[in-house]
Amino acid sequence: MWRATTVQACGLWPFASGSGAPMTGVPLGQHISTGATVCGDPLNWFTRARYISNPSLFMLGMPGLGKSTLINRMLIGLAAQGVVPLVLGDLKPDYVDTVRALGGQVISIARGVGGLNVLDPGAMGAVAAKIGGAAGQVLAAETHGRVLNMVAALLTIVRGRPISDHEQSVLSACLRHLRERTPQGHTFRLPQLLSVLEEGPPDVRQVTLDRGQESRYRDAVDPLHRSLLGILDGPLGDTFAAETSTHVDPDATAVCIDISRIGEADSQLTAAAMLAAWSDGLGTVAASHALADAGLAPRRWFFTVLDELWRPLRAASGIVDRIDALTRLNRSLGLADAKITHTLKDAEALGVEADKAKARGFVERAGMVACAGLPRTEMEELARVVGLTRREIELVSSWSSPPGWAQEGGNEEPPGRGRFLIKVGGRPGIPIQVAITSTERHLHDTNTRWIANGEAEQLMAERAALMRTVTAGDLPEIGDRDSWPLNPGYR
Numbered sequence: 001m002w003r004a005t006t007v008q009a010c011g012l013w014p015f016a017s018g019s020g021a022p023m024t025g026v027p028l029g030q031h032i033s034t035g036a037t038v039c040g041d042p043l044n045w046f047t048r049a050r051y052i053s054n055p056s057l058f059m060l061g062m063p064g065l066g067k068s069t070l071i072n073r074m075l076i077g078l079a080a081q082g083v084v085p086l087v088l089g090d091l092k093p094d095y096v097d098t099v100r101a102l103g104g105q106v107i108s109i110a111r112g113v114g115g116l117n118v119l120d121p122g123a124m125g126a127v128a129a130k131i132g133g134a135a136g137q138v139l140a141a142e143t144h145g146r147v148l149n150m151v152a153a154l155l156t157i158v159r160g161r162p163i164s165d166h167e168q169s170v171l172s173a174c175l176r177h178l179r180e181r182t183p184q185g186h187t188f189r190l191p192q193l194l195s196v197l198e199e200g201p202p203d204v205r206q207v208t209l210d211r212g213q214e215s216r217y218r219d220a221v222d223p224l225h226r227s228l229l230g231i232l233d234g235p236l237g238d239t240f241a242a243e244t245s246t247h248v249d250p251d252a253t254a255v256c257i258d259i260s261r262i263g264e265a266d267s268q269l270t271a272a273a274m275l276a277a278w279s280d281g282l283g284t285v286a287a288s289h290a291l292a293d294a295g296l297a298p299r300r301w302f303f304t305v306l307d308e309l310w311r312p313l314r315a316a317s318g319i320v321d322r323i324d325a326l327t328r329l330n331r332s333l334g335l336a337d338a339k340i341t342h343t344l345k346d347a348e349a350l351g352v353e354a355d356k357a358k359a360r361g362f363v364e365r366a367g368m369v370a371c372a373g374l375p376r377t378e379m380e381e382l383a384r385v386v387g388l389t390r391r392e393i394e395l396v397s398s399w400s401s402p403p404g405w406a407q408e409g410g411n412e413e414p415p416g417r418g419r420f421l422i423k424v425g426g427r428p429g430i431p432i433q434v435a436i437t438s439t440e441r442h443l444h445d446t447n448t449r450w451i452a453n454g455e456a457e458q459l460m461a462e463r464a465a466l467m468r469t470v471t472a473g474d475l476p477e478i479g480d481r482d483s484w485p486l487n488p489g490y491r
Contacts, residue, residue: 024049026077029434038432041074043336052367055336061372066418068094072444078303087256087305088281089274095256097443104254107246109273110261111238114245116276118150120187123287131294139290150279158230167224173207190241194228248284271312289334302335309339310346320358343378369423373400373416392429396421
């Protein structure tokens with residue numbers, strides 16, 4: 001390294017050589033080493049820059065280091081490009097205020113708040129009927145498969161293990177029987193599915209190989225019958241057995257399904273609500289593209305956020321297959337996605353080795369991998385999947401090291417907050433520092449319950465004022481800080 005005064009080096013600064021930082025996509029922050037602006041997101045890196053072959057992002061990081069803040073930045077930036085953000089299961093909530101400020105739709109799911117009928121074909125069923133013909137039949141068949149997969153997922157959560165292939169065939173026959181006898185435009189619910197199983201019509205009995213014997217039929221369907229009763233009379237019944245309270249608006253500018261009112265201890269309902277939200281949201285995407293393919297609507301692109309992935313992963317053995325079936329075809333669906341969890345240990349905590357391998361496959365298939373402040377042991381484990389260099393492991397591990405005890409801690413950020421390493425295949429990782437604006441800070445504060453009484457109410461009032469300002473489009477000039485309705489202060 002050489003040093004020089006500004007007089008001696010005046011002809012060399014600014015340096016002529018570029019930093020190589022990507023400039024395609026949503027502005028994310030600054031390169032930690034060079035200070036250059038870094039732009040990127042899975043959709044633009046797939047469609048425009050061609051950096052990745054799969055428009056997906058997998059993010060790992062310890063709590064409180066800014067994972068949802070970075071996703072929130074991508075969400076806002078992509079919405080400005082006409083992409084529709086879909087937050088399918090907001091647990092805290094992290095994204096509700098942002099979606100409202102974007103003029104989007106917020107749907108709440110919880111006991112006594114709102115429910116979702118998992119047998120409702122939703123937008124896919126309506127579009128299949130509208131299109132008609134061979135394309136409509138294909139979409140109707142896909143709708144049947146998505147509903148079947150969701151019912152199987154609920155049963156897996158209730159049982160704690162997967163259902164058998166025979167039981168899935170019985171369920172498929174029951175759903176087909178109900179669909180053929182339900183008038184167009186109407187839906188059926190779980191109690192009606194249970195009634196069909198109890199009655200045992202010929203097309204359902206045929207699948208069970210009962211050979212005309214009632215006892216053989218009952219032996220075949222009784223375990224399934226008991227599990228469905230467990231859904232209806234258990235913790236999931238109130239939320240998933242009634243009609244859907246609010247359908248996803250296919251024309252919304254953004255959608256957030258808020259499940260934050262479900263209790264932290266209610267792990268079964270949380271996992272089921274997340275899977276149901278994913279199924280409903282991705283079904284809406286499929287319906288939108290079917291309309292565009294038929295020339296009945298303009299083409300729209302989507303960005304889905306699947307946060308807290310570890311919750312449904314740990315719900316039951318075999319649930320990984322259901323998650324995989326819901327999310328695998330994002331490239332052909334015309335959407336980009338972001339999956340977020342804490343560490344790879346979330347996958348290692350699964351009981352079955354096959355489930356662990358499938359969960360690691362989420363990381364392996366991701367076009368982009370972003371990690372924040374992970375300990376060295378976690379980074380070394382991730383290196384076996386992603387291919388990190390020793391220097392990259394040391395860099396990210398250093399971000400989790402706390403400052404010295406002599407620090408006062410008044411306005412200091414937690415160690416590693418806002419710092420991410422973005423990896424794409426075998427390319428060198430890009431270390432970035434995310435800096436958010438005051439508008440983002442007030443729309444996205446995940447620590448509101450740690451603010452003293454009085455200040456919390458003031459913050460919520462400021463947020464409401466900001467959302468009204470953003471929605472109205474009456475924003476002041478960037479340099480005119482005094483005219484902003486908020487004072488970011490220490491928040």
